[in-house]
Amino acid sequence: LAKTTQPISMDSYEGQEVNITCSHNNIATNDYITWYQQFPSQGPRFIIQGYKTKVTNEVASLFIPADRKSSTLSLPRVSLSDTAVYYCLVGDGNQFYFGTGTSLTVIP
Amino acid sequence: GAVVSQHPSRVICKSGTSVKIECRSLDFQATTMFWYRQFPKQSLMLMATSNEGSKATYEQGVEKDKFLINHASLTLSTLTVTSAHPEDSSFYICSAPPRGYDYGYTFGSGTRLTVV
Numbered sequence: 001l002a003k004t005t006q007p008i009s010m011d012s013y014e015g016q017e018v019n020i021t022c023s024h025n026n027i028a029t030n031d032y033i034t035w036y037q038q039f040p041s042q043g044p045r046f047i048i049q050g051y052k053t054k055v056t057n058e059v060a061s062l063f064i065p066a067d068r069k070s071s072t073l074s075l076p077r078v079s080l081s082d083t084a085v086y087y088c089l090v091g092d093g094n095q096f097y098f099g100t101g102t103s104l105t106v107i108p
Numbered sequence: 109g110a111v112v113s114q115h116p117s118r119v120i121c122k123s124g125t126s127v128k129i130e131c132r133s134l135d136f137q138a139t140t141m142f143w144y145r146q147f148p149k150q151s152l153m154l155m156a157t158s159n160e161g162s163k164a165t166y167e168q169g170v171e172k173d174k175f176l177i178n179h180a181s182l183t184l185s186t187l188t189v190t191s192a193h194p195e196d197s198s199f200y201i202c203s204a205p206p207r208g209y210d211y212g213y214t215f216g217s218g219t220r221l222t223v224v
Binding site for chain 1: 112114142144151152211212214215216217220
């Protein structure tokens with residue numbers, strides 16, 4: 001299973017766009033990339049998933065370059081309620097192993 | 109959307125006793141359920157995978173006799189922490205596999221176990 005590397009923490013002001021990058025150099029052909037959000041004492045929540053290029057939904061965008069060795073989660077205009085831990089997971093739909101995650105703090 | 113109901117949300121038990129945590133898939137059938145443990149300020153660690161109708165698969169280092177997993181039906185998986193000790197105090201979370209592409213795993217709300 002591909003190992004993921006993310007920044008441990010990030011700070012951002014309210015209203016700014018936040019980009020969180022994840023490295024996954026050993027991604028396999030069948031793997032896709034999924035991002036989750038977790039608030040304290042809650043289970044993770046699915047944000048977005050992609051295989052290549054760009055994916056956008058109502059809450060985020062996911063950018064994946066051609067070599068797929070990294071991916072970037074983009075959160076437009078963050079608010080205080082976006083303060084959470086964000087996990088990048090890489091896998092083929094069977095088991096997923098969580099990396100360290102990125103603790104995002106949104107500052108007023 | 110898919111919902112996994114996890115109970116209890118919090119439990120305090122005495123050392124040496126056993127605690128059962130339930131995860132139910134409310135509007136879909138889950139032949140597989142994953143169980144994670146999360147210590148404070150740490151990431152989720154996969155403990156085991158339960159499969160309906162067969163034995164659970166445990167990750168390396170997880171004591172199968174201590175963490176009993178049963179997948180009794182297509183909608184219920186349980187984790188029993190036997191002979192609990194203070195070091196078993198943690199946040200336990202279950203998850204069901206994606207129903208399809210672009211759905212992601214569905215996680216339960218988690219159980220905060222405190223062993224005193």
